[in-house]
Structures are given as C-alpha cells and as structure tokens.
Amino acid sequence: MDNNFINDIKLMPIKALEIVGYDVSTNIESLSNDRIFVAHVEEESSIKISPITTEHMLKGEITVGYDVSTNIVIPHNDYANNNLLSLLDEVIYNADNKTYKVYIHFGNTFTDVNNIIPQPNANGSLKLYLKDFAMFYNIETIKSRPRMFLSVNAIIGKYDYSNTSNDKLIN
Amino acid sequence: MMEIALTYTNEHPLPTLTFASDIENILDTGSPDGGILDGGQNFYFPLYFYKILNKTTNTAITKRGRLVKHKINQRKQYNIIIGADTLSSYTTQNGVQNNFKLEHLISFFNADYHYLAVKNSTWSDYIPVVISEDSFSPEYLKNNLRFPQVSITLLEVEAYG
Numbered sequence: 001m002d003n004n005f006i007n008d009i010k011l012m013p014i015k016a017l018e019i020v021g022y023d024v025s026t027n028i029e030s031l032s033n034d035r036i037f038v039a040h041v042e043e044e045s046s047i048k049i050s051p052i053t054t055e056h057m058l059k060g061e062i063t064v065g066y067d068v069s070t071n072i073v074i075p076h077n078d079y080a081n082n083n084l085l086s087l088l089d090e091v092i093y094n095a096d097n098k099t100y101k102v103y104i105h106f107g108n109t110f111t112d113v114n115n116i117i118p119q120p121n122a123n124g125s126l127k128l129y130l131k132d133f134a135m136f137y138n139i140e141t142i143k144s145r146p147r148m149f150l151s152v153n154a155i156i157g158k159y160d161y162s163n164t165s166n167d168k169l170i171n
Numbered sequence: 172m173m174e175i176a177l178t179y180t181n182e183h184p185l186p187t188l189t190f191a192s193d194i195e196n197i198l199d200t201g202s203p204d205g206g207i208l209d210g211g212q213n214f215y216f217p218l219y220f221y222k223i224l225n226k227t228t229n230t231a232i233t234k235r236g237r238l239v240k241h242k243i244n245q246r247k248q249y250n251i252i253i254g255a256d257t258l259s260s261y262t263t264q265n266g267v268q269n270n271f272k273l274e275h276l277i278s279f280f281n282a283d284y285h286y287l288a289v290k291n292s293t294w295s296d297y298i299p300v301v302i303s304e305d306s307f308s309p310e311y312l313k314n315n316l317r318f319p320q321v322s323i324t325l326l327e328v329e330a331y332g
Contacts, residue, residue, distance in 0.1 A: 052312065052313060054218060054254050054255055054256060054312060054318075054320070055218070056218050056219075056254070056256075057218060057219045057220065058172060058173075059172070062218075062254065062256040063256070064254070064255040064256045064259055064312065064318050065255075065259065065315075065317060065318060155313065155315050155317070156317075157259045157317035157318065158256070158259050159259050
C-alpha cells in the first residue's frame with residue numbers, strides 16, 4: 001500500500017435502483033414499459049453482503065454463497081402520481097409470470113436511461129446485479145416526511161455468475 | 172485437504188483395482204465385454220470424512236456361565252459429507268440448474284458397482300464399497316436449491332480380520 005492509497009479509495013454512494021423485466025430464455029431485457037428506475041435515493045440506503053458458510057472438518061468455515069440484503073430509502077412521497085406502488089406490486093406479486101432483475105447503481109455508473117442524475121461526490125462506479133430476489137416495502141413517516149423503505153434481498157451462490165460474461169454480479 | 176474419488180461401473184466390475192486418474196478412458200478401451208464399460212469417476216473434497224470400524228461378533232454363554240464374545244470379522248465404514256462448497260450449482264441463463272457433480276453422485280448412487288479411492292498424500296487403490304443408504308436425498312443449506320449437501324455412508328465389501 002503506497003502513500004497515495006487515499007486516492008484509490010472510491011467514493012460510491014448508492015445512487016439509483018433499477019428493476020428490469022427480462023425474458024428468461026433469451027436474457028434480453030424488456031423495453032421501457034417494464035422498467036422501473038428510481039434515480040433519487042436517500043443517503044441512508046444501505047447494502048450488506050454477508051457470507052453463507054458451512055463447517056468443514058479441517059478448515060473451519062467454507063463460504064458457499066452470499067446473502068445480499070439491501071435497504072433503499074426513497075424520499076419522494078408522491079407515489080400515487082408516479083404509479084410506483086402499483087409498479088412495485090406488480091414486481092412483488094407477479095414474479096411468477098414475469099421475471100425481473102435488479103440493478104443497484106453506485107457512484108458514476110451509466111445506464112441507458114436518459115434522465116440520469118449526475119453524482120457530484122463520486123469518483124468510482126459499480127453496478128450490482130441481483131436476480132431471484134425477494135422484495136417488500138414499508139412506508140414510514142419520520143418527522144413530517146413519509147418515505148419508502150424498499151428491501152431487496154437475494155441469496156447468491158459462489159458460482160452463480162461465473163458461467164457467462166453477461167451475468168456478472170458486479171460491473 | 173483430503174480428496175476422494177468416487178468411481179462406478181455398471182454391468183461389470185472394474186478389471187483392476189489400481190487407481191487411475193483417467194479411469195474413464197481406460198474403461199472405454201479395456202472393458203471385459205469388449206465394448207464400452209459404462210462408468211465414471213469424479214473427485215471431491217469432502218466436508219467430513221469419518222472412518223468407522225464395524226465388528227461382527229458372536230456372543231455365547233458357556234455351561235459354566237462364562238460369557239464369551241468372539242470376533243468373526245470387521246469391516247470399515249466411511250461416513251462422507253460432500254458439501255455445498257463442492258456441489259454449488261450455478262443457474263444458466265434459461266434458469267436450468269447445471270450441476271454435473273450432483274449428476275455424477277446420482278449416477279454413482281444408481282450404479283451396479285461402487286469404488287472409493289482416498290488421497291492423503293498419494294492415491295490409494297480402489298476400495299470396493301456398497302452404499303448404505305436406500306435413497307438419495309440431498310439436504311439444502313438455507314433451504315436453497317443452490318446449496319445441496321449430500322451425506323453418504325459407504326461400507327467396504329471385503330471384511331477382514
């Protein structure tokens with residue numbers, strides 16, 4: 001580690017959440033009518049990736065996969081006019097009929113959505129990709145301001161994303 | 172780490188018990204029926220590998236009331252757990268679980284002849300074994316299909332002592 005390591009530390013706040021419907025057989029993402037993009041998320045949004053381990057007779061614990069739990073705080077409370085609640089309900093309850101994947105954007109990632117909000121304090125970028133997720137939301141009023149707490153939890157295997165170059169966990 | 176090889180053949184037993192890492196190729200050319208001997212081999216790093224000695228005895232009481240217990244033979248038993256770290260599958264793009272190691276274990280379970288080889292520093296010869304369990308029932312860590320874990324109990328065919 002050299003003296004300039006401080007410059008190598010990337011600042012990558014969680015910036016946006018993207019939920020995309022896709023065709024399971026072709027892995028082709030569907031068009032904009034099946035895409036939810038939340039460009040404003042609050043600073044308290046968090047993500048935790050913890051290992052799933054199993055005991056070994058000699059080595060102690062071996063990692064077999066990861067438990068990813070994200071908590072996205074959405075400040076904008078004009079949910080009804082934005083149709084967000086019904087869109088999220090469609091993702092949550094119709095997951096058997098359609099398949100969705102979730103991208104969580106950190107820092108300066110780029111998407112194909114035009115109205116991207118620039119992130120002034122970021123000098124790094126990362127895009128986390130989750131599939132087979134569980135999703136639910138709470139709406140809580142803190143002081144005078146209602147906010148949505150959207151949880152996206154997923155369990156990923158150690159080899160889940162290694163088979164194709166398109167299916168990387170992190171871009 | 173300890174490594175084991177699980178090898179199986181169908182219809183005919185292995186012609187020789189000398190370990191070969193490429194036994195699948197040898198089976199194809201040197202099988203006793205002159206054709207292709209159906210078999211396979213795969214390598215695993217087990218989570219657990221216990222060796223247990225089972226003793227068969229005969230107990231009797233003599234006319235003077237003395238209790239005697241004679242050893243007839245003993246047999247080694249191997250308790251093996253192959254964990255999700257080895258068997259973790261990945262999901263292909265069309266959602267199909269692709270897991271050739273689990274498929275191999277199922278073939279091993281259904282085969283006619285089973286063999287075990289153990290590597291500590293070098294590979295042992297093949298040990299003919301039978302499978303104790305009557306059903307192949309993987310457990311799933313966190314109830315998730317990605318993380319199968321298989322317990323298997325093997326008994327040596329040959330008794331000794």
